[in-house]
Amino acid sequence: MNIIRNSLPSSVIAQETLNGTLKILRSLEIALFEGDEDIIPEAFNGFEPKFIAGVAGRATGAESITGSQAWHVDITTAVTADLIQDMRDNPVEEDVFTDLIGTIAEDPNHGAITDIYYGFGPHRDFSKLFYPRERSGLVHNGAAGVVVDHWNSPFGKVKLNPDKFIRRSGLPTAAGTGDVNLRPATPALGVAAAGGGNPGFAATVQGRVDGADAAAGAYRYVVVAVNRFGKSVPTASTLLAAAAAAQLCNCTITDGSPAGVTTGYEIYRSVAGGAAGTERLIFKASRTGAVTVVPDNNRFLPGTNKVYFFQRNLEGMGWKQLLPFLKVPLAQIDLTIRWAQILYGAFELYAPRKHGMLLNVRPL
Numbered sequence: 001m002n003i004i005r006n007s008l009p010s011s012v013i014a015q016e017t018l019n020g021t022l023k024i025l026r027s028l029e030i031a032l033f034e035g036d037e038d039i040i041p042e043a044f045n046g047f048e049p050k051f052i053a054g055v056a057g058r059a060t061g062a063e064s065i066t067g068s069q070a071w072h073v074d075i076t077t078a079v080t081a082d083l084i085q086d087m088r089d090n091p092v093e094e095d096v097f098t099d100l101i102g103t104i105a106e107d108p109n110h111g112a113i114t115d116i117y118y119g120f121g122p123h124r125d126f127s128k129l130f131y132p133r134e135r136s137g138l139v140h141n142g143a144a145g146v147v148v149d150h151w152n153s154p155f156g157k158v159k160l161n162p163d164k165f166i167r168r169s170g171l172p173t174a175a176g177t178g179d180v181n182l183r184p185a186t187p188a189l190g191v192a193a194a195g196g197g198n199p200g201f202a203a204t205v206q207g208r209v210d211g212a213d214a215a216a217g218a219y220r221y222v223v224v225a226v227n228r229f230g231k232s233v234p235t236a237s238t239l240l241a242a243a244a245a246a247q248l249c250n251c252t253i254t255d256g257s258p259a260g261v262t263t264g265y266e267i268y269r270s271v272a273g274g275a276a277g278t279e280r281l282i283f284k285a286s287r288t289g290a291v292t293v294v295p296d297n298n299r300f301l302p303g304t305n306k307v308y309f310f311q312r313n314l315e316g317m318g319w320k321q322l323l324p325f326l327k328v329p330l331a332q333i334d335l336t337i338r339w340a341q342i343l344y345g346a347f348e349l350y351a352p353r354k355h356g357m358l359l360n361v362r363p364l
Contacts, residue, residue, distance in 0.1 A: 039264030054352025111354030178230015197248030197297030
């Protein structure tokens, strides 16, 4: 490849260096929001687990609770404190943005939101809220339309940052991902209705009522086993015939790999009455043993988005880069040319209560 002519604008090694850099940056961008050492032990904790633990876990002594249980227990404290707004299948609203930023600004939080990060869908929907207010003719240079790249909240200017890696919860990959010799094998799944949960199906949270998609009824579940090398082929779609209001579901997952291979699971669920193959990611859970029981109390809805509210300065958060981005040549032991690209660092959240989130945001 170094000798023959090719269509690349630069050498093959330069192109592969660029490809590796982009791969690292993509993985890092996702981990800054969702990284969870309870799911992938080699990962650093991103915003979500640090935020939940900072608002709730360390205050209640529950920080040792891992995976889905931490979300189900500790997240309730953050919702009660209004630092998380559970939209329950509603689209983005300017009023909700204003209320959340105001809550973060008030005592005892004393935050000053500078940035909102969300996916392209919520950014599109938030921009649509302002189109009817900006109706006008063509301006002198022939351009029409309005660009919404920041928002003047009652508590200061907020920059809007659409991010392609903050995705709407999606479908599982049918073939799995990663090296089949290193990734987990497909687990076995059983689901059963369990006792009353909070919020439960057909829930009312912060005054918002679930729609028909999350009401009592029949649901389908799929589980994917994960480790740092990839994800397993999904389980077959498993039906929970009847989930009553205020009831939760227990997913009983039997590991399909030897101990030490699987480190966590991704839980996918359909909407009420959904067909097999429509299951979308709702949350991740850590492996606790050969058999792991994961409760789903309908806190997270399939097919929805998240929106993050940040005080993006060194009073609120920071990236601790331990070494510069390195390219290290490796010994040539055959005809291949080998090197490593390395970045050492971790995300730190200094003041969790100066930030916030929206959950379960439905596209318009």
